[in-house]
Amino acid sequence: MEVFYIDDQPVPFEKGEKILSAALRAGLEIPHFCYHPALSVVATCRMCLVDVTDLGNGRPAPKLMTSCSTDAMPNMRVSTQNDKVQEGRELVMEYLLVNHPLDCPICDQSGECTLQDHSYAHGTGHSEMEYNKRVYGWRDIGTFVQLERNRCIHCSRCDRFTREVTGTDEFGMFNRGHELTLDTFSDRVMTNHFQGNMADICPVGAITEKEFRFKRRAWKLRKVPSVCTGCSTGCNITIEHDRNEVLRLKPRENQDVNQWWMCDEGRLTYQQMNEREQRLAKPMGRVKGKLLQVTWQQLYDAVADRLEALKPKREQVVALVDTHSTLEEMFSLRRLLQEVFSSNQVFYPQQDWTQPESEFFIETLITTDKAPNQAGARLLGLKGSQEHDVISAMKSAKLLLVLGNPFTNEQPLLDLAGTTELMIHIASRQSEWTDRADAIFPGQNHAEKEGSFLNKQEHWQRFWPALRPSRHVRPEWQILSELLHMG
Template sequence: MSAQPVNPNLPPDHVTVFIDGVELAAPKGAMIIQVADKAGIPIPRFCYHEKLPIAANCRMCLVDTEIGGRPAPKPSPACATPVMDGMRVFTRNEKALKAQRNVMEFLLINHPLDCPICDQGGECELQDLSLGYGRSVSRFVERKRVVPDEDLGPLVATEMTRCIQCTRCVRFTAEIAGTYELGGMQRGENLQIGTYDGQPLMTELSGNVIDVCPVGALTNKVYRFKARPWELIARPSLGYHDALGSNLFHHVRRGELLRSVPRDNEAVNECWLSDRDRYAHEGLYAEDRATVPLIRDGDGFREASWDEALARVADILKAHAGDALGVLVHPATSNEEGALLARLAEGLGSGNLDHRIGQLDLSDGAHADAFGMPVAEIEHADAIVIVGSNIRHEVPLLHQRIRKAVKRGAKVHVVNPVDFDFTFAITGKHIVPPSRIAATLAQLEIGEAARSAVIVGAVAENGPYAAAIRKAAAEFAAAKNAKLCRIPQGANALGLSRQGVLPRGLDAQAMLRAPRQAYLLYGIEPGLDFADQPAALKALGAARVVALSHFACASTRAVAEVILPIGLLPEIDATLTNLDGLEQQAVAAARLPGQARPGWKVLRALGGLLALKGFEFTDLDGLRAEMTARPVHVAGNGAAPAAEATAAHGLELAVSPAIYRVDAVIRRATALQLHPLNAGPHATLNPADASALGLMEGAMARFATAAGSATLPVKVDARVAQGCVWIESGHGATAPLLASARLEVAAV
């Protein structure tokens, strides 16, 4: 072969390759299959996946190659053969097709003939390719092998007899999730894929093994046997349980949402989906879903018509307009609904409007802001500082991006009250009580880094020292020339901030500490969604409350006078703004339950009844045409969140969101509630503190604050900073403690 390039006009890092007679320019080192895919030339494959390391173990992608006029002695795997200048590749000649058909025959030797009952039927890669490359009659007459199934937990179902050992699932858990939970056991014909210890999958991204599996070996346990793919309609939507806004499709049959699958978007979630977004749809069909308007009648409720219920709500709001009214909004509410809520509050003369219901310290007037470094660029960062966040549970796919950065050589530093589990190496680890996070951050050294990011999460943002930590993070980022990335506390907290769902009067905490005469609750579960639960229930219990709600739960019924049923995101057309500041639209997928209506329609009707300006539009397009982002400025209230914050007695409290208890929908998703990561309410202490208090693992202890107390089982773990108690929010049992900075602990 000549040393001269075939095409001297190409850049020096490119070569010329001919695939099925088509001349292509390709980067040096690229694999044949990558070049062919880019050119739209099909090559069959099972083990190859563009996001996974190359394994080259299925051999389905065998092709014929020729270099310098000399044919290769045997077919080459296209996924593991780099292109060379002047190389000729034949994907469809007799030699290549014979090799591919022989591989297919071997793959089908032990595969069961259960396509009619296989839940993967209709979307199975093996089924599709066997049509083109398989024989009509098998020459194999011996008995097929059988592989016992494993119980991988409540999310992923197994039929391992179907497994063709492509190892996609193994490579996913190892390289993407970083948990190394699946592997190959035994050898040769006896090779099996499994967990070895028989334990359920613990990664928060486990559902992705369903997507990468090319056969029916790993399937969706929640969706299994409910429908065939040709019965489903795919509707583009968004994840709404963290601020990333993962792109996904909801698959619907006759209005019922049966499953959710990822929708590719390299800038947001790539091709992955967290389990929280994948299985949340179960929560839509909870028994306490609000389906009809309800009006309080004595100690209970009676069903009412929309006209009667709206009239009652309008009367309440008119009677308590101005400063007597407080409007509290869930931070996952859409931009359209948020814009109308801002107009409603303004029209009623109330500046008491806020969506920051889960944040204790609003003394600095902080609100959500877009990431200084886009999520897609974080994987290219040189240094990353994580402040006050269990980021693996808070935003699972942001954690995965950081893992990719570490694999590229990034250094990660952590300042946390708990040594949370990450799937990457930590360069600098500082485990300190919440009160010392700001001071520790001010003294942190990260060395020289061209591209660095500071990521501030929920433990910091929602705690009693949030303002000090935010200030320290901003100063640190400015001093180190780093990009500040504060995770918005709610799926659409950034969008709601831009739409003006922020106070011009009292903020969320102030309007609960100084109770209003009436409240409008939007999308909130009062018993679990507030940062200061005792104060919230006390204030709401003494006021007239109207609730536009997705669920008619016990806590809503306890405080509301009127409950208006509204649709959740999978049931409505809506726009959310993710943590990068990217506005993304979701399309209505599932049918609204009963008499429930899209929230924007309910607000439009309410604004019309009250004769307010800004409610003259007739459809969603009309509303969107009128929407503009408002200047965001919120004055801090200057008040410390808790008088006991500086007290020296007791242990400090560190609170992180429980991964599968973050909102009302997730809390009602049955499969997620059965997952081992949903550990239930408990309190975790450092061994030194537990010993000093005479507490042992599994003991029951009473945790008391000025606002309330709770009796919880104790766990002892050296990962918790000494002088701290770590609990998770989202549980009724821990709710009385969340607003406190410190608490007293005593054995029961």
């Protein structure tokens, strides 16, 4: 690759690549607002101005150049810090702040606001603007986001997003000059399924998520890399939490899976991570027909005796597994049945999946398969429910082991659970299986555990715990491993 120089530092570039793109790839910072790698270049904010002291032919550029739209050239020399550039940035910041309100104390973007950061680093600290600022009211523009037009700096990222990424073209810029504003067409409400991404790419607090408004300051949030459990796409996400509560989910860049995006339905799965009412909080065992709270040791002892008695009935052991379970949990379940009972009757609810045919990549992120680890179940050789007769296996089952909450809509299977001699339920939350169980082992939810999924493209993806689990719950793989050692 050929090189050019930024502040005397050599930077490799590809033919046709812009100065800003090459600089960011090399880890060099040039302030900018309107540029985004997924969107077309418009060079409207002017914040990325640089001084090209040598165009590569021994001649300087006649004026400051926008680095987002200027091609890098061999042996070009660029200055990003000289007095000329600093003065240009100061003027741009003053212009952008002409109508921007001082909303930082109440703005959800405060603490992660690009305008705030660049104003501090490159602003003058004073303004010559002596006139009243223009004022707009806030607008409810979608089911997931809200618009505060007073804060907008007209970078047009949101406009380009709906036009170039979602293809819905339902949001745009209206009027010109001092009256320039953003809005939906005919004051309609947006209905696309990716509105949250508009809040993600907004460099200021003009577009904010309704779900997160006024909940927590950005600097209080702790961030942990994870994987979305909404469907089999497996979008890479960041769990943002505080005080052991998940506040929001945001997409994490992965060009092989979800690029920079995720759907709004996936963002709402944070609610399941905070669920308390349906949470299985303590181990329970059935005593004289009633489910009672017991200690972990009491439950293990009671189950161990009954498992030993069921060993001769190996062909009558069935396990059902939720496709929200991790690869590690599925492997531990399969190993338990194989090594203790010589059984391979592990079933999962198989789902056929389809995704919209679209010229826009983002539309392919939503699939009909809501099982984030169905590909993992196939890889481990578990049995899909549409390939084998689960009901037939259940009719003769003496031991039923349910991991997670699969088949909760299959009433015939739920009815057959009562005919078994022993039913073990390992899960993080209650379901139709809970009332039918003889032994309940409380597990950890997605935000509390470490594990991995295999997505629809068979990408192996790992995630880490964000929340601190209760001392009364344990990882499912650990529960299964302890049952294995008891057997």
